[in-house]
Amino acid sequence: MKTSWYKEPWAWLIFTLPAIAIVAGVATYIIANHEPDALVIGDYYKKGKAINLELGKIKQAQKLGIRFNLTLTDDSLVLSPTGIEKEFPLLNVNFHHATLAEKDFSLVLTADGNGDFRQALEQRVSGKWKITITPFENHWKIQDTLHLPRVETIEIVPDVTEAN
Numbered sequence: 001m002k003t004s005w006y007k008e009p010w011a012w013l014i015f016t017l018p019a020i021a022i023v024a025g026v027a028t029y030i031i032a033n034h035e036p037d038a039l040v041i042g043d044y045y046k047k048g049k050a051i052n053l054e055l056g057k058i059k060q061a062q063k064l065g066i067r068f069n070l071t072l073t074d075d076s077l078v079l080s081p082t083g084i085e086k087e088f089p090l091l092n093v094n095f096h097h098a099t100l101a102e103k104d105f106s107l108v109l110t111a112d113g114n115g116d117f118r119q120a121l122e123q124r125v126s127g128k129w130k131i132t133i134t135p136f137e138n139h140w141k142i143q144d145t146l147h148l149p150r151v152e153t154i155e156i157v158p159d160v161t162e163a164n
Contacts, residue, residue, distance in 0.1 A: 054141060061140035061158035068133060068142065070154040074124060079109065079117040079133070082155070090136040091117055098128035098145075125149065131156065 005011050065084030070077070079091065090110055097103040109117035125148050133142045133156065144156045 057134075057139065057141035058143070058158045061142050064140060066140060066142065066158060068156045070131070070146075070156055072125060072148060072150065072154075074149070075121055077107070077119045077121055077125075081115060087111075087115065088135050092132075092134045092136065092138075093117075093119075094132040094134075095125065096130040096132070098130070 067081070067083035069080040069082050071080070072078075077093075079093065081088065088111065090108060093107045093109060095105050095107075103123075105123070107119050109119055111117055127148065129146050129148055131144050131146055134140070140158075142156055142158045144154075144159070146154060
């Protein structure tokens, strides 16, 4: 007695395995292309050359003896210069979140009468952040990775191991 092919269990097993592979492949493709990773850099060679320039700026900050104390409360940021060179007309401070690019923000700070740089914050800063401090002339740079919030004052010093 001969049965129809669709009544045979082996036929369904043979058809089901490739069908599952096709569905899994399509699902993987959709997931991979739904939100591309924003952290990937397109031109690695140019980025590598730029890192060498950034190392020179960090070494310049070391040579000048530039240091800062950072105090961060829920609603304000205070940067106090503590190194050899303590007077800056303007500082650019960039906060880059470790994983969420939409949380990144930049501040342009001017010194108050005590020589400290103060800024009221519009958002609560918590999590892992990379902070970059540069002067207006952009001839030196300091970077540090911070886990925020912290209640104690954070000392930020130039360190070439913190470069991009």
